[in-house]
Amino acid sequence: MGIRADYVTRPREWIASILAREPRFLSAAQIHQGLERVGARVSLSTVYRTLDRLQAKGDITARPDADGEVTYMLCEPSRHHHHAICRACGRVEDVDCAAMEQFAESLRALNGFELDGHAIEFFGKCGACR
Amino acid sequence: MGIRADYVTRPREWIASILAREPRFLSAAQIHQGLERVGARVSLSTVYRTLDRLQAKGDITARPDADGEVTYMLCEPSRHHHHAICRACGRVEDVDCAAMEQFAESLRALNGFELDGHAIEFFGKCGACR
DNA sequence: ACCTCATTTGCGAACTATTCGCAAAAATCC
DNA sequence: GGATTTTTGCGAATAGTTCGCAAATGAGGT
Ligand SMILES: [Zn+2]
Ligand SMILES: [Zn+2]
Ligand SMILES: [Zn+2]
Ligand SMILES: [Zn+2]
16 A cells, blocks of 8 residues: 556656657647647646656756746756757757857757857856855 | 827836846846835836836846746846856846856856856757758 | 556636736826 | 826736646556
């Protein structure tokens, strides 16, 4: 009568398969729509709960888009890297951290990506807080 | 009888002064609380409307925090630069873009900032979309 | 296959952040 | 101060997300 956690269920498989085939950040609502389009009836609550689970497991990365709506993508946050996001189609390509210095050139060379902007945030402790 | 726009009002002055004295990203609710603490009674709607105005004028930068709540800071987005955000106190220091290559060293040298993480996103057009 | 029981799901309600409509208040100009 | 326009506050509306709970489903044992 211990805990028998981690059931394999249809909704979870369906949601994972939606994420697996889309190399872009998707909102919970978009995933829900994707499920409907495939004929998989899953409630929005379950989508949210499953996304929370996947994030806790470290299988997906979450990121609020410009409007603050949270979006999710299959991507291991533990393997440190960055993202190149297509302004037109939203496609996300992983960018190795070492390539950061020559980012413009290496992006174009490696993926044919035409860079037109970037956003960087550094985190740490300021002088006062150290 | 032309348009006589851009009134100078108490609420706008109060909100600007809250932003002026805080070198960190604040949510609309936090600004509203800051106003109350100073005895300035301003509705939350006005806070939102004023923030929209300031953003349209290019005086402040908005950024959704990790939970998707939008936060604002006095900072000209037109002057291209990045931010170093203190994990402990939230203090934001501007980082010149050119310094990006040697970011860890220059950050520590310039501001005594102890870097322990960063987030980067590149934008543009992927090979398929060009 | 069937039974049992823990886990998961769906539903609707609750909650939170943000926006909107409109009448009352404030700012500007004369 | 009076006329006119903009801004404010309020409460209602909206949108994204979370919660509670009864019903459905998955896992394990027989
Ligand atoms: Zn990734
Ligand atoms: Zn593309
Ligand atoms: Zn700045
Ligand atoms: Zn600090």
